[in-house]
Amino acid sequence: MRVYLTAARLSLRRHLAYRSSAAAGVATNTVFGFIRTFVLLALWRQKTVINGWDAADACTYSFLTQALIAPMGVFMTGTELGPRIRTGDVAVDLYRPVDFQSWWLALDAGRAVGSGMLRSLPPVLVGALFFPMALPLSPLRWAAFLLCCLVGYLVSFSLRYLISLVAFWTMDERGMAAITFAVGFFCSGMILPLTAMPPRLDSVLQLTPWAAVIQIPASVLFGTQSGGLAYALAFGLAWALLLLGAGRLLTGAARRKVVVQGG
Known part of the structure; x- marks a missing residue:
């Protein structure tokens, strides 16, 4: 366990060093937060309450989800594993005396924490200056939200890890990453909150990872999740375990059957 904690700590330190990049990311996320908020407000003008959400909830959702983009890996661009498979440097990683999947989880966890520390809070604070916000005051609600984010991060990592492993067979995972991004951006609620979609479509999308x-x-943060926190955690953990298991099986297949680039 100590080696994974050390890997996560060093990854965190490395990502905290890129503060100019983080500042640019904050500016970009904030600008897109404004754009998305104006779009949602136009929708909410047609109907003041949609599935229990009012305009303030919509504004909060817009900037909150912008804040989650970097730490949650919403763009599904894979992990740092993909480029190392393309160059053949993954051979060194395969020889490390550690569990391969856990090693990359530790590195990505350090990245996620660093991104959260540098990029998550500023967009929400700026949004609160210009739009009505409905951030809850209950510490329990925030604790439940953070638990769901932790589980959601595991789901995100599992998906991105699977995408990266595709490079063992195709030599380039970026095509699969682009397809997964297009699907995931819609299904996650980044384009439009799933609660604002037609009921039948919402019911289907709510079942996707x-x-x-x-x-x-x-x-969960807004207190509108059907089934409450228990359902949210059970649902997320089920997908995380399923996808992590699939990643472990695919890793084993790659070790047995695939020749690393460059011999």
Whole structure:
């Protein structure tokens, strides 16, 4: 366990060093937060309350989800494993005396914490200056939200890890990452809150793993999640365990059957 904690700590330190990049990311997320908020407000003008959410909830959701983009890996661009498979440097990683999947989880966890520390709070604070916000005051509600974010992060990592492993067979995972991003961006609720979609479509999308990454944590924070915290955690953990298991099986297959680039 100590080696994984050390890997996560060093990864965190490395990502905290790129503060100019983080500042640019904050500016970008904030600008897109404004754009998304104006779009949602136009929708909410047609109907003041949609599935229990009012305009303030919509504004909060917009900036909250912008804050989650970096730490939750919403863009599904894989992990740092993908480029190392393409270059053949993964051979060194395969020889490390550690569990391969856990090693990359530790590195990505350090990245996620660093991104959260540098990029998450500023967009929400700026949004609160210009739009009505409905952030709850209950510490228990925030604790439940953070638990759901932790589970959602595991789902996100599992998906991105699977995407990265594709490079063992295709030599380039970026095509799969682009497809997964397009699907996941819609299914997670980043384009439009799932609660604002037609009921039948909402019911289907709420069953996808991407819902556990963005929509479900937000719904738990607002207190509108069907089934409450227990359902949210059970749903997310089920997907996380399933996807982590799939990643472990695929890792084993790659070790047995695949020749690393460069011999």
